[in-house]
Amino acid sequence: MSAPHYPEPTWMRVSGRKTPIYTRPLLGSEVFDDRTSVLLDGMTDACVGFTFRSLYAADEVKRRARNAFGRLRFACPIIAANMVGDVSGPIPRSWVYAPVQSLSELTHWMNNAFCTIQRGDDLDINAFVEDISQRRLPYELQNASPLWFRCYLLLGDRNRYGLYFHGPHAIMDGGPTLNAFALMFQWMSSDTTEPAEDLPWGTEWHNLPLGPVGATGGPREDWDIAGVELLKQLSDSEVAHTIPLTSRPSWISQSAVGKTCRLERVFDPSLTRRLVDKSRIVCCTISHLFEAAHCMVLLARSQLPPSTWNAYHFSANSSAASLIPHLRLPYDTKTHFISSRTHLPVQVPMAEISSIVSPRRQLLRIAQALEQRGARFAMHPCMPHVQGARAYQPDALSERPDFVTSVNNVGPIERRLSLLWKGEHDAHPVIELESVLFSVRLTSLAPIIHLWTMKDSLHVQIQANDAWPEADLQDLLDDICCRACLILEDFSQNPPGSHPSDTSLNERSRL
Numbered sequence: 001m002s003a004p005h006y007p008e009p010t011w012m013r014v015s016g017r018k019t020p021i022y023t024r025p026l027l028g029s030e031v032f033d034d035r036t037s038v039l040l041d042g043m044t045d046a047c048v049g050f051t052f053r054s055l056y057a058a059d060e061v062k063r064r065a066r067n068a069f070g071r072l073r074f075a076c077p078i079i080a081a082n083m084v085g086d087v088s089g090p091i092p093r094s095w096v097y098a099p100v101q102s103l104s105e106l107t108h109w110m111n112n113a114f115c116t117i118q119r120g121d122d123l124d125i126n127a128f129v130e131d132i133s134q135r136r137l138p139y140e141l142q143n144a145s146p147l148w149f150r151c152y153l154l155l156g157d158r159n160r161y162g163l164y165f166h167g168p169h170a171i172m173d174g175g176p177t178l179n180a181f182a183l184m185f186q187w188m189s190s191d192t193t194e195p196a197e198d199l200p201w202g203t204e205w206h207n208l209p210l211g212p213v214g215a216t217g218g219p220r221e222d223w224d225i226a227g228v229e230l231l232k233q234l235s236d237s238e239v240a241h242t243i244p245l246t247s248r249p250s251w252i253s254q255s256a257v258g259k260t261c262r263l264e265r266v267f268d269p270s271l272t273r274r275l276v277d278k279s280r281i282v283c284c285t286i287s288h289l290f291e292a293a294h295c296m297v298l299l300a301r302s303q304l305p306p307s308t309w310n311a312y313h314f315s316a317n318s319s320a321a322s323l324i325p326h327l328r329l330p331y332d333t334k335t336h337f338i339s340s341r342t343h344l345p346v347q348v349p350m351a352e353i354s355s356i357v358s359p360r361r362q363l364l365r366i367a368q369a370l371e372q373r374g375a376r377f378a379m380h381p382c383m384p385h386v387q388g389a390r391a392y393q394p395d396a397l398s399e400r401p402d403f404v405t406s407v408n409n410v411g412p413i414e415r416r417l418s419l420l421w422k423g424e425h426d427a428h429p430v431i432e433l434e435s436v437l438f439s440v441r442l443t444s445l446a447p448i449i450h451l452w453t454m455k456d457s458l459h460v461q462i463q464a465n466d467a468w469p470e471a472d473l474q475d476l477l478d479d480i481c482c483r484a485c486l487i488l489e490d491f492s493q494n495p496p497g498s499h500p501s502d503t504s505l506n507e508r509s510r511l
Helices: 029-039 058-075 103-113 125-133 174-189 223-237 269-281 286-302 306-311 359-378 383-390 470-488
Strands: 022-025 046-054 082-084 094-097 114-120 150-156 160-167 260-267 313-315 320-322 341-343 347-349 406-412 431-440 448-454 457-465 505-510
Touching (some): 046 125, 058 103, 058 114, 058 174, 103 150, 125 160, 174 406, 223 383, 260 269, 260 431, 260 470, 269 470, 286 313, 286 406, 286 448, 286 470, 347 359, 359 470, 431 457
Parallel strands (some): 406 448
Antiparallel strands (some): 046 160, 046 431, 082 094, 150 160, 260 457, 313 347
8 A cells, every 4th residue: 555645735726717716635534524424415514512601792792703703714714615526426525715805705704604593591502403403514605605614603691692613524523623612712702802804814825724644744754664554454444343233213204304312411520530530540531431331232232142242343433533632833733623533443352352241341341452452553653644545545435434323532621622711801701601512413323422521520422313212312321321330330339239320410311
């Protein structure tokens, strides 16, 4: 296998035009996210955002949010780019960006891309997101290019608001999206934020994101040996015999394509701390713990006898590694708003646990195996480039990509952005974030699980296509959480015969 991703394509000006237009092909995980969306009717198009309180009146919140979004276009101009190309062909599509040529052009884009919605006493976020998830990107507008990214400001009563992005996963990875919100709230809370109209428009194209190779320090000298071997392992892992999820509905209603059902379980701070501490003691992470629990649920519900387990592997989504920690100066991680991750061949053969009888020992063995395999690949010097290379392999862009249930750990929200925002001269916060929501459009029957911590509480959210009966989805969520809590069974404070997963859990539904 050669290295067709070296040298990596970069932004080029389209020739033969009076006004500048810049383009580059989609690269790395951008390609695979776009392919999934194109071939599965908008699958994984994302809606992410926060509810918050503010000391500002509604008109002032609107003014500040609109100005911040204008500044976001300057810092992260990819949000105003178009995607073009043959959606059914073997060649990745391309980004096309036209720099702003006049303030009237900027205003026209802002009027389309920034929307304010009056929601009244109850913001009713669930109804809003349910409606958004059924909208297929891009937005087709009169007298304007297709719109792939939109910001919604929801206005409630008693100083409650919501701020949400709706866009393709090819842009909206978890970490980069939260970084973009951090910029938004920073600009909204500051009294010295420069008006977006005063920025040097026409030069913002310099802020368009590089691909995964350029952003992480350039080509790796040992790619021809070490990189090619890693790429081969990734290709081989994609054909492994994975455990099927048998407990799922057999149909999808065509009357509400993309509509989702979301349920969430919130672990209180005390139980969250115990789970985190115990995971560290046994040398695994919360991600690996819940992926191991998910694996056990798959095995239990598949009704596969242990004698046949040796034929199967469990593929973990912890193999999806963010590239943000690998970005190199002078690249600004806060404005790298683009899909930025790579996938590693992290798999656990079920032969390793088929002889283990104890459910707790099964959980620990799977979690520790995921940790060990993931750590080995995470240190690989070619790791940040393997997904970029994979996009160029002949079999990479399949006619219909498989989509399986995954566990996605966003991590501590406060690590990405503060929950309290004060201006330069404010004694008290002028913006306080209350809750976060992660939603994706689902046209497959495979559920998606998100984990995050916020205000010291672990949140476990499962979302699935509306075809799932709510009771069945709740049962799946409960089963995964209960199995994850098996890690606590040797804690002395658990009375004999009790199930720690059944106590101290505050659950609520988000439909």
